[in-house]
Amino acid sequence: MQGLYDITHDDVTEYGHTINTLKRFNLYPEVIFAFFYRIFKGITDAVNINTQTCWKINRGSNLPPIESCEGIGNPHYFYVDNVFASAGTVAGSIFVMGVLMSDSIFGGFLALAAFAFNHGEATRVQWTPPLRESWAFPFIIAQIAFVTYIIRNKKSGLSWAIGMAVLSIFAKLYWQFSQFAFFTQLGSIFVLHAFDFSSLSTIKTLLLGHFISFCTSFVLLFGNEMLFTSFYFPSICSFALALLIYPLLNKITFRPVFVLINLTLFVAGSFGLKFVISNTLQVHDDAHILDILRAKFLGVHNFHTRLYTCSAEFNFIPKETLWKLTQSLLLPSAGAAVLIFAIYFIFYSEKSSVLWRSTENKGRHFADVRNFEEELSHIHNIYMMLQIFYNVVQLICYCSITYLIMRLKLFGTPHLCIATAILANNKLLNIILKDRLNKWAHIGLIGLLIAAMAHHGRENIKKQYNIIGEYSNPDQEALFDWINKSTKPGKL
Template sequence: MNDRFSEYPLVINALKRFHQYPESVYSSDPLSVDIFLGSLFRIYTGTMDFFGIPTKACWNVNRGDGLNPVESCEGMGDAAYFYVSCVFVLNGVMMSLFFLYGTYLSGSRLGGVITVLCLFFNHGESTRVMWTPPLRESFSYPFFVLQMLLLTRIPRRSNSRGRSLVALGACNVLFLLPWPFAQFVLLTQAHIGNLIRSKFTNYKDFHTLMYTCVAEFDFMELETLLGYVKMLILLVNIVIVAIISGKAIKEVWSSVRRERVDSKEDIDIDTKQTAQFANGEMVYHSLQLVAFAVLAILVMRIKLFLAPLMCIMASLICSRELFGWIGEHFKRHITVFGILSIMAI
């Protein structure tokens, strides 16, 4: 609590300064874990102990040089193993969520397959869970994906909007609680502006100095951008966003120039216009993609949000509304598999 070293000679509350509240509840072991996972861990170990089922194997490791031996354990009964296993399970379920997301957005199961394959092709740019699973972002990010899926669903399902809004609020809370960086993504912390300001000026404060001293908060590397180009994911997204933008501009321009007609024709036009704008979620995803692209260029760490969203947007190559002009069903599938073949090289 009282940290005299981090900002000497000041004495600070380390829990508050470094946002350690999500990790402030301890399990039966000295390792601190997330509040929910800590409770789940105690339930698991208590249940296994009740039935007499061993959950971990431990042994003493002799370190030599007169040092005392230390105990080393493995198994789900160890807090570290339990935490990492839960993170891997959650991120495994997230892949199923990506499939549902791509399917729902594109209106085609093949679109869901494309999203998952693009994530596999760009796995190193989409997540760090395979290298550093204990990071809090590994537990938080799946709820952000669910939040975006709910945002996609709300414009389409007006009859169940109330329940969707409640679920959306719950996802926001679950996304924000474990990970202090989540506020940057949702732009709810004021010093995100100071961080961007420090990129172009000599402005400095405690937060900007703390963040900009690490490479993850530098500008996006050219190597990352070239990787997107080589995997075709960037080019595919540029084409998709261009088509969506063209359709949106054309429809808005047509509605502006539309002359007044009699009341009966007004009803017909309104019905047609509603059908035209029924896919407004595509415009939303395009705007979200542009926002993430700008943030990722300024702050390299945001690429962990940009790359998965580009994979989701890639599912739209299966959308009839966007690419129906290619031809019949068979021709569109041939085009899609051709693009996937080039990505897999």
């Protein structure tokens, strides 16, 4: 409790000010695992279990000797081990997503293999464990899997909204950028709504989940202004407004006009409300993001953008990364998968279903119809592909932000792996090939694809295993020693 008080009343980090670092820097992982470490250490000490091994290291005449320890009982090891344990759940979420996208366990294996072969381009946890995204992304991908399951099975109700909200809350508490990821998710779900590809009850459940998670996170982050003034909260409001006036918009039967009006309402509402809130409260904590984009495209720099863009992580994604993803066959496989779904979507539904909305079932989304294949044959099997449609839109959003800021490839690369699972969807391929693809032949082709991916993938995994290092920075240590010896403790 004393530690929690100290970080919420911090007068050391920012000279001349007392700040709430829990609110400012999303330090919830440290608080939560410090709490568990106290319990773990108390129990192991009480029963006399040795959880660490320590020894002294003599570092010569220039640096003093130090004690070095390893083992989970050491606070640093306890912290890092839990980061890696959390990051390890990403593989499980990707496997589940692969199964949901392909309706086959082989799709799960394909997505998982693609992730393993491209792990170095999918995360930075192995380089810098304390990064906020190292803690938050496992919850983001788990939440996406949960949302995909809701969409795939047309679930609705408060319990589903709460389950989705719990995963979203952890992501927001752990990383301030999570709200932008969820903004793109709301946009992807809204596209699903605008095309009438999901029931109103399911859409409302998803929106309710986002609203619950926003309110809870806002309170737990002590009224974080950046969360309130970001695009996330305005997009929730715009989505709610679109659902409120849905009975009026539903009278439009010409689909392109219906989609255009809905998307215009969502985009204009999100940007407009964000502008009003930010200027009314005079809070522009996320202005640096727009400044970075302005610097990238228009060359208009300020002090902060120069600090950001001098780092490779904030530049455009390099060609070298794209080449690596191509060599491992991830980009070609994901591209082929999206192309196959686009062909299915454009050419294997009747023109009337694309241009005109149903008049007989006005007021009801397509997924509300019980005997779907019989009553709406012009959307042949689309209800089985809702989760693919959502994830393809989500993939486009993630690839866009990955291209703009290389650091965010942790969104783009895993979703490319998930997209490859579409290739294992036997039902989808047989609609296009008119039932000419034998199931076992298809499984054989998936096996051959994984084997082809393994050619460069094994080299990538080997490189990951060969990374062995130890943190050492004598110059920085000397600087800290000088500060401790040459300056007075406490406030000046």
